[in-house]
Amino acid sequence: xxxxxxxxxxxxxAIDYYEYTREKVFSLGKIERIQAVKNASLEIRNxxxxxxxxxxxxxxxxxxxxxxxxxxxASGRLETTGRILFLSGVDPGFDPELTGRENIKQLxxxxxxxxxxxxxxxxxxxxFTELGDAFERKFGGYSGGMRGKLGFGxxxxxxxxxxxxxxxxxxxxxxxxxxxxxKMNAMIDEISxxxxxxxxxxxxxxxxxxxxxxDSGNLVFDGPISEAIDYYEDLTxxxxxxxxxxxxxxxxxxxxxxxxFKAEFKVQEDLRLVIHDQRKKKFIIIEELDAGENLFIxxxxxxxxxxxxxxxxxxxxxxxYDASRYIQLTDIEPxxx
Numbered sequence: 001x002x003x004x005x006x007x008x009x010x011x012x013x014a015i016d017y018y019e020y021t022r023e024k025v026f027s028l029g030k031i032e033r034i035q036a037v038k039n040a041s042l043e044i045r046n047x048x049x050x051x052x053x054x055x056x057x058x059x060x061x062x063x064x065x066x067x068x069x070x071x072x073x074a075s076g077r078l079e080t081t082g083r084i085l086f087l088s089g090v091d092p093g094f095d096p097e098l099t100g101r102e103n104i105k106q107l108x109x110x111x112x113x114x115x116x117x118x119x120x121x122x123x124x125x126x127x128f129t130e131l132g133d134a135f136e137r138k139f140g141g142y143s144g145g146m147r148g149k150l151g152f153g154x155x156x157x158x159x160x161x162x163x164x165x166x167x168x169x170x171x172x173x174x175x176x177x178x179x180x181x182x183k184m185n186a187m188i189d190e191i192s193x194x195x196x197x198x199x200x201x202x203x204x205x206x207x208x209x210x211x212x213x214x215d216s217g218n219l220v221f222d223g224p225i226s227e228a229i230d231y232y233e234d235l236t237x238x239x240x241x242x243x244x245x246x247x248x249x250x251x252x253x254x255x256x257x258x259x260x261f262k263a264e265f266k267v268q269e270d271l272r273l274v275i276h277d278q279r280k281k282k283f284i285i286i287e288e289l290d291a292g293e294n295l296f297i298x299x300x301x302x303x304x305x306x307x308x309x310x311x312x313x314x315x316x317x318x319x320x321y322d323a324s325r326y327i328q329l330t331d332i333e334p335x336x337x
Contacts, residue, residue: 006081007162007193008044008067013037013076015062036062038217039076046161049194051204051225053232054214061166063214064197068164082161083112085191087184091151096140100131100150103139111158121157128183129153130176149176156183163187165196201229236321241269243312243324252306252329256298272313272320275329279307306331 015037037059044050054060065071066078068086093110094103104125108118126135129149134142142150165184188194188207198204204211204225211228213221213235221231250257259273273295275285284303287295302308312324 005046006043007046008042008081008195009077009079010043010067011041011077013040013063013066013073013078015059015066015071016074017062035217037066037073037214040219041076042212042219042222044193044195047192048210049188049208050196050210050212051208051228052195052197052212052214053199053201053204053228055236058214059217060197060212060214063219064164064166064195067195080162083159084162084164085155085158085160086164086166087152087155087187088164088166091147092154094139094147094150097138099138100129100135100142101126103150104154107154113158124157125150125153128157128179152180156180156187160191162193162195163191165194165198201232205229233321241314241323245324245327247327249328249330250310252299252302252331254299256296256301257329259295259297270315271323272315273310274313275302275308275310276326277303277308279303279305284308302329 014035017034017036018031040063052060052064062071065086066073067080068084069080070086092107095106098106101122104122105118108121109115113121129135129152131146131149134146139147139150165188194207196204196208208225211221211223211225211232212219213228213232215235220235221228223231271289273285273287273289274283275297276282277284280303285297285301287297289295306329308329309326310329311322311326313320314323315321
């Protein structure tokens with residue numbers, strides 16, 4: 001008998017959702033079927049650490065929720081092995097009429113926590129969540145932050161074979177989020193198989209060894225994490241509106257230098273101007289500008305040596321991408337033609 005080490009197996013998985021739309025206020029609308037995931041196939045083996053990367057709306061969170069059993073695929077085959085823990089901001093099934101303590105006890109039984117371990121489990125959740133007396137009050141009266149704390153405290157204390165992480169999780173103030181992140185890192189160290197959905201490319205590179213790239217519902221790349229990140233960055237940067245300049249140098253007067261983004265660059269979207277000190281090898285000015293906004297930088301804000309160059313960047317999918325080549329700044333006024 002051959003024992004497979006495959007813990008997640010999917011073949012031609014399609015996941016749909018339905019959207020109601022109407023063109024005019026008083027017109028009849030229509031329901032459209034949207035394919036969030038289109039015929040995805042993959043295998044994940046025990047011990048792998050996988051990042052699902054993609055733009056907003058690419059289908060990555062939908063795919064993760066399908067693996068967690070929260071969404072049923074419209075077609076295809078999905079097989080999972082072992083206990084799967086989904087770490088996110090979702091409610092694991094709290095009853096608003098029960099207290100925090102009663103909810104944790106009831107769900108601990110439902111999620112298979114051994115009976116003899118339940119008292120210690122409840123104490124651990126109470127201590128971590130820092131809810132104090134609220135732990136004994138009805139869940140229905142909790143604020144959103146308190147509900148998130150209780151949910152994360154419960155889920156993160158469960159045992160599992162496969163850990164799914166949706167980076168959108170998080171509740172409470174900055175200190176509690178920091179505490180939650182530390183606990184999540186400890187869980188990652190303890191659990192061999194990890195699948196995470198993230199926008200944080202440095203985090204994915206540090207934790208994962210394999211990357212899946214989703215785009216418009218399609219699984220477009222599956223390979224080593226460094227190659228997946230390169231693929232994603234190329235995919236994202238392809239949507240950048242590149243700005244070409246009719247000159248290689250820009251003159252700085254005694255007063256300073258002006259940038260007329262609307263007339264000079266003909267770009268009608270938000271930009272970022274980056275000025276780099278070539279001598280000290282560091283960025284000295286970074287200015288974010290609304291579409292069509294002009295900018296004037298005073299001469300005394302620049303180094304005396306004026307060995308500087310600038311470029312434009314545009315914001316795409318939680319990061320800035322270069323949208324132009326570097327242009328040299330100079331104190332030599334160009335000759336008139």
